[in-house]
Amino acid sequence: MATNSVNIEELKPHKKVKFWAEAKRQPFLLISSALLLLYGIIFYYLPVVGWLTAFQDYKPAKGLLDQQWVGFDKFVKLFENETFFLAFRNTLCMGVINLVFHFITAIGFALLLNEVRIFIVKKFVQTISYMPHFLSWIIVTAIVRDVLSADGIVNEFLMKICGNPQAIDFFAEKAYFWWIVAFTNVWKETGWNAIIYLAAITAIDPCLYEAADMDGASRFQKMRYITLPSLRPTIMILLLINIGNVLNAGFELQYILGNDVISDVSKILDVFILDWGISQFDFSLGTAAGIFKSVIALILVCTGNFIAKKTGDERLF
């Protein structure tokens, strides 16, 4: 007993000394981390403190703590707002459609490109495929507008080859908007999203394919029973990352192409927040809507992570 207590007494100051000795050895690490900590607090954590404004009737002229507190009034006002529900539904639907298309097209494209035997062709197609990723959303929005306009190529194709009697006004019909957003995302991001799958495919053991060849498997069968199952871990981890982003369903397309005629389907949460928060100066309501969005995103990430844990797949944290 006695020796034990002596040991502990000895250890504690020793550890402290060790701490300070170590601290003396890493001034660069400590100083830069202190500065970065300060930076992180100001630019990432302070806005979260700003969530308090959702429980106040925020007036920009006064300080954060001098405001009038209104409890959950702003949230009640938010949930009574019909536009808010439409915006939430639109965001969620567009986000889910985008997510599904993202995975189907990226995996499909990677699988097909992997089957191309001629190296030059493969390289050429891949190089072209991720070019649109680097174009800004403004440029892409302009392109979508031109392609779908009355004298754009889509209408030309529909009229000359499919025999449509007249041009379709794609931006005046509610039924089209979500699919326009989905296809635009496919056009812009498929090649980029496929990069990670193509890299994962190169890591598959070639023995598997050789064995399948022995058994007389066709190319399609090899794709279906070897390549696709080997991609499962990659697919799962990317799914988890992207589930948290479901409510970030894009912005420019909805903001610029959305008009009064189709606003029921085109308005998204971010545009709603911008409308109320910045244009109408109801900072508190905008913040409340932002909190709602963040909380839902966090729940989605945690649920996805939990399911991955249960099924034994890779996890984020």
Place this chain on the structure above:
Amino acid sequence: MKTKMKRQIHAGDVIFEIFLILFLVIFVFVTLYPLINTLAISFNDGFDTVTHRIHFIPHQFTTDNYKAVFAKEGYRIGAVNTVARTVFGTLISLAVNAVLAFVISRKRFLFKKSFSLFWVITMYVNGGLIPTFIVFQKLHLTNNFLVYIIPGAASAFNMLVIRNYMNGIPDSLEESAQIDGAGYFKIFYSIISPLCKPVYATIALFVAVYQWNSWFDAMLYNKMKDNLTVLQYELMKQLETAMKSAGSVEGLKNSGTSITPTSIRAAATICTMVPILFIYPFLQRYFVTGLTIGGVKE
């Protein structure tokens, strides 16, 4: 029986091959057509574009559209600001993220765990549009060029990509340098950083493209200051007016000019696209390796 089976598989493979070729042709066409079409329109006489259908080559060649773009003050100021934010934003962001990744990846750093957690949390929780706006306003970052550079400089995602790369560098390099008496700054500057060139290039590319393509911060924080506008925001304003005044061909005829909003926009689009497409082939190998080595997993 056996030969029949073999032939069937063979037939399937041929169909597959045809399907594959068809797919590739359509894919390349769909990806490239809008870009080539925009290029053709940008070099076509504006009035001619309204009456003729332009596909791949200009019908009535002109460079007037480009002259009109360069003559616009908004585009000129926007170009200067965009170049400035791309250059300074990329340099600062790369330096900050590199130091951050270096600190977090040191095994002996005293606050390694808590400091990593501090940054990982920022990936999942953010204040949102309005609170961020209020904070920036209080910090006098509105109507200020610095709002383009400072707020996004340190990012947990970019930091993680660099950190994952640094984790792959053997510790023995650091230890032998320490035995020779090198401090951590020296280790960062002369040992780790030269080895991290590929991942630095990747992050620099990501940030540069992000900076070049940004417009929302210009609209949100610097709307009142015309001298702080950026290229993409000018393009966006043009697009917005084009949406409103669509289809007024008669008005155009009466205005007597052959430069239409459509042709100007096409020329401006090409102008903002060219720099990116130009550096892209050179950096391609970096971002593919960077993306796969860096990974995205925490």
